[in-house]
Amino acid sequence: xxxxxxxxxxxxxxxxxxxxxxxxxxxxxxxxxxxxxxxxxxxxxxxxxxxxxxxxxxxxxxxxxxxxxxxxxxxxxxxxxxxxxxxxxxxxxxxxxxxxxxxxxxxxxxxxxxxxxxxxxxxxxxxxxxxxxxxxxxxxxxxxxxxxxxxxxxxxxxxxxxxxxxxxxxxxxxxxxxxxxxxxxxxxxxxxxxxxxxxxxxxxxxxxxxxxxxxxxxxxxxxxxxxxxxxxxxxxxxxxxxxxxxxxxxxxxxxxxxxxxxxxxxxxxxxxxxxxxxxxxxxxxxxxxxxxxxxxxxxxxxxxxxxxx
Amino acid sequence: xxxxxxxxxxxxxxxxxxxxxxxxxxxxxxxxxxxxxxxxxxxxxxxxxxxxxxxxxxxxxxxxxxxxxxxxxxxxxxxxxxxxxxxxxxxxxxxxxxxxxxxxxxxxxxxxxxxxxxxx
Numbered sequence: 204x205x206x207x208x209x210x211x212x213x214x215x216x217x218x219x220x221x222x223x224x225x226x227x228x229x230x231x232x233x234x235x236x237x238x239x240x241x242x243x244x245x246x247x248x249x250x251x252x253x254x255x256x257x258x259x260x261x262x263x264x265x266x267x268x269x270x271x272x273x274x275x276x277x278x279x280x281x282x283x284x285x286x287x288x289x290x291x292x293x294x295x296x297x298x299x300x301x302x303x304x305x306x307x308x309x310x311x312x313x314x315x316x317x318x319x320x321x322x323x324x325x326x327x328x329x330x331x332x333x334x335x336x337x338x339x340x341x342x343x344x345x346x347x348x349x350x351x352x353x354x355x356x357x358x359x360x361x362x363x364x365x366x367x368x369x370x371x372x373x374x375x376x377x378x379x380x381x382x383x384x385x386x387x388x389x390x391x392x393x394x395x396x397x398x399x400x401x402x403x404x405x406x407x408x409x410x411x412x413x414x415x416x417x418x419x420x421x422x423x424x425x426x427x428x429x430x431x432x433x434x435x436x437x438x439x440x441x442x443x444x445x446x447x448x449x450x451x452x453x454x455x456x457x458x459x460x461x462x463x464x465x466x467x468x469x470x471x472x473x474x475x476x477x478x479x480x481x482x483x484x485x486x487x488x489x490x491x492x493x494x495x496x497x498x499x500x501x502x503x504x505x506x507x508x509x510x511x512x
Numbered sequence: 513x514x515x516x517x518x519x520x521x522x523x524x525x526x527x528x529x530x531x532x533x534x535x536x537x538x539x540x541x542x543x544x545x546x547x548x549x550x551x552x553x554x555x556x557x558x559x560x561x562x563x564x565x566x567x568x569x570x571x572x573x574x575x576x577x578x579x580x581x582x583x584x585x586x587x588x589x590x591x592x593x594x595x596x597x598x599x600x601x602x603x604x605x606x607x608x609x610x611x612x613x614x615x616x617x618x619x620x621x622x623x624x625x626x627x628x629x630x631x632x
Contacts, residue, residue, distance in 0.1 A: 219577055220551075220577045220578075220580045220581045220584075221547050221548075221551045221581070222544050222547055222548050222551065222580075222581035222584050222585060223580050223581055223584050225543070225544060225547055226533065226534070226544065226584055229534075229535075229540060230535070233535070263580075265573065265576050265577075267573065294576070294579075294580075315580050315583060315584070316533065316580070316583040316584040316586075317533075317584075318533070319533060319535065
């Protein structure tokens with residue numbers, strides 16, 4: 204990889220000998236690394252704790268205050284992300300240093316006095332490992348997001364929105380504020396699917412999800428609870444304000460038809476909602492159940508309306 | 513490098529090896545030599561105290577450190593004397609340590625003479 208076209212990798216050198224230190228610094232800077240120097244084990248540990256992006260460290264095995272080995276152990280114990288690639292500098296004829304270094308968590312070693320092209324090659328290996336770990340973390344984050352989101356609408360999925368509700372209830376208690384929950388169900392959705400097919404049904408869901416999202420505040424939470432059901436958590440929201448929100452959402456949904464590949468389709472929804480202002484007992488299950496009950500009443504009332512319990 | 517001073521058969525540095533390690537940068541080599549010379553003065557004092565106090569781990573540590581910097585600059589004889597100092601510390605042998613210190617002093621003079629016109 205060409206160092207000029209990507210961010211410089213941050214490298215730490217922990218070496219108490221000034222000559223060795225300067226030599227290492229000169230070479231590593233010339234090779235394109237962002238370099239930080241520590242001249243004993245204790246300051247190396249301090250630097251490492253205060254900086255979050257050291258990716259490679261070259262550690263002399265014998266240093267005042269904290270040895271290279273001890274430093275390796277501490278760094279591995281801390282086990283923070285991203286992974287730090289550790290190279291330990293050992294003396295010739297000391298295989299026991301190599302063994303203890305690797306056992307303490309070093310990834311590689313190089314014998315002093317070091318040969319610059321060899322160090323460069325070993326650092327390249329380190330860069331490869333770091334890149335691998337980076338890809339792994341990216342993939343893990345992607346999967347975590349996928350696990351929490353509904354694939355079609357990109358809203359939170361059921362598990363995730365219920366988790367959010369739990370958190371918001373706790374926060375409402377802490378800040379002594381009100382919370383509302385809304386269960387919103389698209390009217391006659393089964394009919395839309397049967398008449399126009401599931402692809403069009405999906406288009407409707409995506410569009411409705413998008414409309415709802417734009418109507419909500421940045422700290423409101425919305426999830427796809429079921430096939431055509433959406434569960435909305437409104438923090439810092441009173442019983443009265445909840446009425447406003449419900450009205451707004453209904454208007455937004457039925458205001459303009461949804462454009463689909465089968466032409467414009469008029470859509471409406473029913474909403475059931477409740478608020479912590481009105482509940483004696485407050486748990487996620489209770490709020491869910493009361494919202495659901497209210498939704499049922501809204502459907503019975505003729506749909507395209509909301510009921511508050 | 514100018515003509516060799518003192519003993520033409522005993523050169524304190526393996527120049528080819530040293531230049532190799534500095535990427536063939538002569539100026540940088542002189543920079544390092546200056547750091548080395550400067551550093552040695554400090555280390556010498558520390559060694560004297562350590563020997564006086566019979567602090568063997570200090571003796572070993574300083575010997576090790578000096579060995580490292582000497583090796584980096586391919587200062588062959590300084591490296592050997594430093595190794596003796598390091599071993600003296602490891603083996604807790606005061607007499608060997610004192611002898612090693614004498615040797616270091618002698619070899620260091622050679623280094624200073626050799627690089628006399630490059631020292632700041």
